[in-house]
Amino acid sequence: MAQMNETPEGASFYARTGRYRWAIVEWMMSTDHKRIGVMYLGALLSFFSVGVVLGFLIRLSLLSPGWLVDAQTYNEFFTLHGVIQIFLFIIPGIPVAFGNIFLPILIGAQDVAFPKINRLSWWLYVTGALIILLSLFAKGSPPDTGWTFYAPYSIRTPANISTAVLGVFVLGFSSILTGLNFVTTIHRMRAPGMSWFRMPAFPWTLYATGWVQMLATPVLAITLLFIVLGRFFGVGFFDPDKGGDPILYEHLFWMYSHPAVYIMVLPAMGIISEIVPVFSRRALFGYVAVCMSALGIAIVGYAVWGHHMFTSGMSDTARVIFSFITFLVAVPSGVKIFNWVATLYKGSISLDAPLLFACSFIFTFSVGGLTGLIIGSLAPNLHLHGTYFIVGHFHYVMFGGAGISILAGLHYWFPKITGRMYSERYARIGWLNFFVGFHILYFSMFVLGFQGMPRRYFDYPPQYHTGHVVSTMGSWFLALGLVIIFGNLLYSIFRGQKAPADPWGGKTLEWTIPSPPRSENFREIPVITRGAYPYDEEEVRKTP
Amino acid sequence: MRVIATILCLWILVVPTGAAAHEELTSEQAAAAGIGIDEKTGQTLPSDITLYDENGARVSLGDLLGRPVILNLVYYSCDRICPQMLSGIARVLPQLSLTPDKQYRVLTVSFDETDTPRIARSKKTNFIAAVEKAFPEEAWRFLTGSQESIHRLTEAVGFKYRRDSHGFMHPVVLVILSPQGKIMRYMQVTKYEYGQAYPITFAPFDLDVALTEAAQGKAVSGIQKAVLYCFAHEPAGLGKFFGILSVVGVITLAALAAFFIYLKVTEKRYRMDR
Numbered sequence: 001m002a003q004m005n006e007t008p009e010g011a012s013f014y015a016r017t018g019r020y021r022w023a024i025v026e027w028m029m030s031t032d033h034k035r036i037g038v039m040y041l042g043a044l045l046s047f048f049s050v051g052v053v054l055g056f057l058i059r060l061s062l063l064s065p066g067w068l069v070d071a072q073t074y075n076e077f078f079t080l081h082g083v084i085q086i087f088l089f090i091i092p093g094i095p096v097a098f099g100n101i102f103l104p105i106l107i108g109a110q111d112v113a114f115p116k117i118n119r120l121s122w123w124l125y126v127t128g129a130l131i132i133l134l135s136l137f138a139k140g141s142p143p144d145t146g147w148t149f150y151a152p153y154s155i156r157t158p159a160n161i162s163t164a165v166l167g168v169f170v171l172g173f174s175s176i177l178t179g180l181n182f183v184t185t186i187h188r189m190r191a192p193g194m195s196w197f198r199m200p201a202f203p204w205t206l207y208a209t210g211w212v213q214m215l216a217t218p219v220l221a222i223t224l225l226f227i228v229l230g231r232f233f234g235v236g237f238f239d240p241d242k243g244g245d246p247i248l249y250e251h252l253f254w255m256y257s258h259p260a261v262y263i264m265v266l267p268a269m270g271i272i273s274e275i276v277p278v279f280s281r282r283a284l285f286g287y288v289a290v291c292m293s294a295l296g297i298a299i300v301g302y303a304v305w306g307h308h309m310f311t312s313g314m315s316d317t318a319r320v321i322f323s324f325i326t327f328l329v330a331v332p333s334g335v336k337i338f339n340w341v342a343t344l345y346k347g348s349i350s351l352d353a354p355l356l357f358a359c360s361f362i363f364t365f366s367v368g369g370l371t372g373l374i375i376g377s378l379a380p381n382l383h384l385h386g387t388y389f390i391v392g393h394f395h396y397v398m399f400g401g402a403g404i405s406i407l408a409g410l411h412y413w414f415p416k417i418t419g420r421m422y423s424e425r426y427a428r429i430g431w432l433n434f435f436v437g438f439h440i441l442y443f444s445m446f447v448l449g450f451q452g453m454p455r456r457y458f459d460y461p462p463q464y465h466t467g468h469v470v471s472t473m474g475s476w477f478l479a480l481g482l483v484i485i486f487g488n489l490l491y492s493i494f495r496g497q498k499a500p501a502d503p504w505g506g507k508t509l510e511w512t513i514p515s516p517p518r519s520e521n522f523r524e525i526p527v528i529t530r531g532a533y534p535y536d537e538e539e540v541r542k543t544p
Numbered sequence: 545m546r547v548i549a550t551i552l553c554l555w556i557l558v559v560p561t562g563a564a565a566h567e568e569l570t571s572e573q574a575a576a577a578g579i580g581i582d583e584k585t586g587q588t589l590p591s592d593i594t595l596y597d598e599n600g601a602r603v604s605l606g607d608l609l610g611r612p613v614i615l616n617l618v619y620y621s622c623d624r625i626c627p628q629m630l631s632g633i634a635r636v637l638p639q640l641s642l643t644p645d646k647q648y649r650v651l652t653v654s655f656d657e658t659d660t661p662r663i664a665r666s667k668k669t670n671f672i673a674a675v676e677k678a679f680p681e682e683a684w685r686f687l688t689g690s691q692e693s694i695h696r697l698t699e700a701v702g703f704k705y706r707r708d709s710h711g712f713m714h715p716v717v718l719v720i721l722s723p724q725g726k727i728m729r730y731m732q733v734t735k736y737e738y739g740q741a742y743p744i745t746f747a748p749f750d751l752d753v754a755l756t757e758a759a760q761g762k763a764v765s766g767i768q769k770a771v772l773y774c775f776a777h778e779p780a781g782l783g784k785f786f787g788i789l790s791v792v793g794v795i796t797l798a799a800l801a802a803f804f805i806y807l808k809v810t811e812k813r814y815r816m817d818r
Contacts, residue, residue, distance in 0.1 A: 187807040188814040215800055222792075243779040 012419065012516040028123075031115035032519055036122050037100030038417065043129065044089050044097055045486075051085035052482060054078075059441070059475040062468045065459040074458040075144040076159075080136065082147025087168050088129055090402050091260055094267035095213075096125065096178055098409050099206050101417060103182060105510045105517065106200050108191025108526045113184040117177050124174035131167030135160040146456060148257070151238030151249040155230040162231050165224045172221045175263075179213030182206050191509075193528035197291070200508050200532040201284060204291040205270030208298040212259045212266070216302070220256035223249065247312055254305035262301040264398060265365075266294055268405035269336050272358045275412050276340045278506045279355035280347025283533040286339040293332035300329045307376050311385045319378055326376035333369055337362060352504070353427035357408030360435050364404060368396030371446065389449025395442045407434075407485065414489060415503045419516040420496030422488050430484035437477025444471040507534050579713050579773065581730060582702030585765035589700045589725045595653065595687040598668050600661040605697070605725065608685060612648045612728075612758035613721040614751070617703050617714070619656035620663045620686075625716055625744070625774035629733060630667070632744035633718075634674040637684070639748035640755075644683035648755045652684070655698055655705055656712065657691040664688050701727065713775035718746070720754045728758040729765070733772045744772075 013034045020026040027035055058077050061068040069077065100118065104111055112118050136142045143164045145154045154161050186207045190199070226249075229235040236242020238249040269290075277284045284290060306314060306322030314322075340362055349355070371393040375381050384390065415421055448467040453460055460468065502511035513521060591606025616633070618626035633650060642648050654664065664686035671686075672679055689697070698705065705714035718731040731754060737743045757764070 184807060187811050190815065192815070211800070214803075215796065218796060237785070240777075240779075243781055245779055245782060248782075248785070 010518045010520075012514070013519045014516060015519075017519075029119070031111070031119050033100050033104050033111050033115065033118060034517060034519075034521075036118055037097055037102075039122060040092070040100060040125070041097040041417075043125070044093060047084050047088040047129070049486075051081055051089060052479065054081040054084070056475055056479055059472040061458075062460075063472050071458040072141075072144065075146075075456075076142045078456060079143045079146050083132060083143065083164060083168070085398075086147050086260075087171055088132065090264045090398055092125060092171070092175060092178075093264060093402060093406060094271065094409065095182065095206055095209055095263075096121070096174075097406075098202075098271065098413065099178075099182060099267060102413065102510055103185060103203055103206055104189065105513065105521050106203050106508055107186065107189060108194055108509055108522065108528060109185065109189035110521050110525075111189075112181050113188055114181050117181050121174045121177040121181070124170055124177070128167045128169075128171035128174060131170060132164055135163035135167065138163055148253060149224070149227060150253070151227065151230070151244075151246045152240065154227055155239055162228050165227050169221055169224050169228075172217045172224075175213050176217045179210035179217075181210075183210035183214070186210075191526050191528055195528075197288060198528055198531050199291075201273035201287065201290050201294075202267070202270035205266045205273070205294045208294040209263050209266045212263050212298050212301070216256045216259035216263070219252060220260075223252040223256065226252075247309070247314075250309050250312055251305070254308045255302075258305040258308065259298075259301050261397070262297055264402040266297060268361070268402040269294065271405045271409040271412070272340060272361050273336070274506075274508065275354045275358040275408055276343045277533045277535070278412075278504050279352060279358070280344050280349045281505070281535050282343050282347040283531070283535055284339070285342035285345075286335070287531070287533070289335050290339050293335040296332035296335075297329060300325060300332070304329055307381075310378060310381045323376055323378050323381075327373065330369060330373055330376075337366055337369075352411075353422075353424055353431060354408050354412035354504070356428065356431050357404055357411060360431070361401060361404045361408060364396055364400030364438070368393060368400055371396065384449055386454055387449035388445040388453045388455055391455045392442045392445030392449060395445070400438060400442070410489065412504070413510070414492070415499030416510055416515045416517070418493050418496070419499050419514075420492050421499045421503065422492035422496055426484055426488035430481050430488060432481070433477050433484060434481025437474050437479070437481055440474025441471050441478050442474070444468075444474065508532055577706060577713060579704050579706050579715060579775075580771065581715050581717060581732075582704065583730065583765060584700065584702040585727050585729060586763050587700070587727055589721065589727065590696060591725050593689070593693050593696050593700075595689040595693055595697075596661045596664075598661055598665040598686050603687070608649065608651060608687075609721065609723055609725045611646065611723050612755040613723075613725075614648060614650045614755070615701070615719040615721055616650070616652050616717070617655050617698065617701070617705075617719075618652060619654050619712055619714075620659045620667050620688075621656065622711055622774065624711070624776070625736075625772070628742070628744045629716055630671050631674060632733075632742055632746055634671050635676075635742050636746040636748050636751060637675050637679060638677035641748075641752050642755055645680045647759070648683075650684040651687060653687045653689065653694075653697065655694050655703070655714070657689065657694055659688045661688055708776055710776040713773060716744075716772040716774055720758050722758045722761055722763075726761075726763070728761075728763045729754055736772060 013032055016023065017026060020029060027039060030036065054077050057068065058074070058081060061074060061077075065074075100112070138160055141159045143149075143157075143161055144159045145157060145161060149161065149165060154165075186199070186203055226235070226237045230237060230239060230244075234242070236244040238244045238246050240246060273284055273290055304322060304326045306318055307326045310319055310322075340358075344359075371389070375384050375390060375393060411422070411427060444467050448464055448471070449455075451464065451467070453464045453467065499515045501514050503515075504511070509526060510517075512526070589605060591604060591609065593605040594602050595605065595608075597603050614633070616629065618629065620626075630652065633652075637644065637650070640648070652667075668681075668684070668686040672681060672684060675684075697703075701719055703715065703717070703719075705712050716733045718733075720728045720731060722728050731746070731750065733744055733746075735744075737745070754764075
């Protein structure tokens with residue numbers, strides 16, 4: 001704690017280079033992976049806030065349907081909520097923000113393999129986001145199809161689907177290029193001595209994610225292109241009137257979108273795998289199994305898309321196979337859960353905010369995963385498909401999984417990114433509100449779904465009223481928690497105490513360099529002689 | 545990526561002609577496929593056709609008559625129109641003003657000779673349960689039969705169907721029989737309401753009239769032209785589409801595999817430079 005980074009050796013990566021007159025141009029033209037990551041992070045969190053506000057309004061409107069927004073606006077709200085949270089926040093999410101900032105540092109590199117392609121990805125992301133925003137304000141009405149853009153409605157609706165779809169298309173290229181960049185970086189840029197199995201778990205998950213991004217995203221791009229062709233040229237790939245098949249759209253869409261779930265959640269697992277060892281002062285239990293299970297999830301995750309379509313019309317054979325593989329994919333996820341818990345076991349635990357969030361992830365993600373098995377089995381699926389149960393499950397996995405891990409990562413790496421500490425007290429208060437609110441909000445959705453409340457409906461019969469009121473009240477706690485969490489972080493950027501290089505006692509490479517890092521990550525490329533989590537466990541166990 | 549894009553562009557130029565063909569089963573196409581209705585109003589069904597009831601007991605058609613009958617022909621493994629038609633029947637039955645079993649009966653007969661009384665029994669359980677009022681079991685029978693009986697029955701009714709790669713192609717129709725087994729009229733389903741809980745519905749008034757007139761021996765002939773068929777729909781261009789998808793998929797996989805090998809092979813060289 002002695003080296004209070006008062007006078008960092010050399011300027012941090014935030015310092016102006018003076019190459020451009022305007023700071024914004026300088027940042028947009030920068031190829032520094034940390035700057036790109038920070039810009040991504042800012043953009044992601046801004047979109048996240050917009051998505052949260054939309055979600056909040058949806059819940060508010062459901063208190064008493066019609067008092068806040070009309071049915072068409074409601075459709076537009078949930079579509080935008082989905083499109084923003086999924087395509088602009090959670091899919092790019094962890095890789096582009098934390099991956100960009102920390103992947104090169106974690107493997108001991110100065111930058112990613114292709115810094116200019118990295119900048120291109122960022123530009124594409126901005127372009128895609130702007131195009132999607134354009135679809136809201138352009139002439140005509142905002143998209144109202146739901147984030148899945150299911151055909152044939154997406155071909156026929158007068159709303160601005162083409163614009164929105166084009167935006168998602170561009171975002172797809174950003175995603176592919178990021179994947180390509182990270183995979184190449186991990187293959188080529190590792191520091192001397194950094195063998196595959198000395199790499200921390202986070203780069204491992206980014207590696208698995210990178211392949212998924214490259215292989216799955218083109219399918220989405222092509223599918224969305226068909227939608228646009230259908231709208232402009234009347235090509236009826238998915239239009240039964242013209243000899244097409246709407247179920248084909250669902251297949252193609254989920255062939256991307258299910259692997260995309262793993263794009264979102266794999267790096268989330270990587271973050272948790274970084275946090276848990278640091279705050280329990282133990283090596284990651286079953287390190288190799290954790291890394292391999294990331295690859296396992298990535299591979300098996302390709303072959304489960306059909307479970308989104310059990311009720312859409314599919315042969316029984318196909319359904320049984322998809323259901324079986326869905327159960328298989330739970331195995332590597334379970335491997336991870338058990339290894340995190342085993343890492344905590346007999347560790348010297350300091351329950352700081354990052355670990356609080358990490359443990360919430362483990363709990364919430366387990367609930368999400370286990371409910372996933374319920375809807376992955378064929379018989380319950382018939383009852384639960386298209387109900388709030390799905391919405392609950394989805395939010396448990398995505399928000400409770402990937403979302404919470406972003407909060408965990410934010411609290412974990414905040415000192416390194418900003419060079420400041422945040423208030424632990426407010427972080428915990430925020431966490432408590434968030435955690436309680438989260439479970440009230442989404443657990444009631446399981447109950448509502450079980451009772452038969454269909455998803456995406458603007459209105460509902462009176463018997464669902466209580467459930468909806470409870471759920472909406474949960475959203476208030478959750479929103480309050482988020483306000484406290486982000487208020488605390490924002491305040492700390494400007495007023496927080498200066499952070500030391502290694503506030504948590506982390507052993508990975510990012511904690512060996514100043515907070516915030518210099519433009520050049522390492523003065524000298526480190527030579528790695530040991531694994532990623534070198535904690536002296538015997539000593540840890542002896543200390544009370 | 546460039547390869548995929550090129551193939552895609554080429555293919556977009558080529559395919560639409562095939563994929564965009566209008567797909568609808570017209571009466572001519574149906575006739576060409578050998579399915580449809582040969583109207584036989586006024587003719588009497590042979591009463592000695594033997595069928596199996598839900599318990600596997602042999603019954604002759606004549607035993608089941610004796611009051612006006614709503615006869616419908618389906619196959620029990622159908623996952624398209626047949627169950628929806630049965631749902632439509634289940635929905636209309638409690639709305640009829642006639643007394644079930646006394647004034648009319650419903651006979652559902654499978655024309656799939658592989659259907660068994662056991663399957664018929666499970667169908668019966670479901671569809672009787674779907675009738676909103678308590679409904680006497682003997683008023684709605686679910687029958688199966690041997691190939692020969694089915695052949696005789698469908699010939700007599702003029703019901704032309706065909707086995708298909710996925711099930712059967714067949715018309716959707718209710719046949720109203722007199723208590724003596726004479727065909728009094730064909731009630732055709734002409735409308736399919738997409739997105740409704742009950743896409744196929746029957747007007748209770750029409751059925752009441754048809755059954756009452758059947759009891760009085762009043763036959764009404766003439767079939768409307770717009771007939772609803774139950775058949776598997778496989779768009780013409782779909783096979784081609786899948787072919788191209790698999791080619792593109794294999795190319796993508798191969799490209800990524802090549803990329804992986806390239807990274808693996810050059811990995812050492814790049815890391816040595818550092």
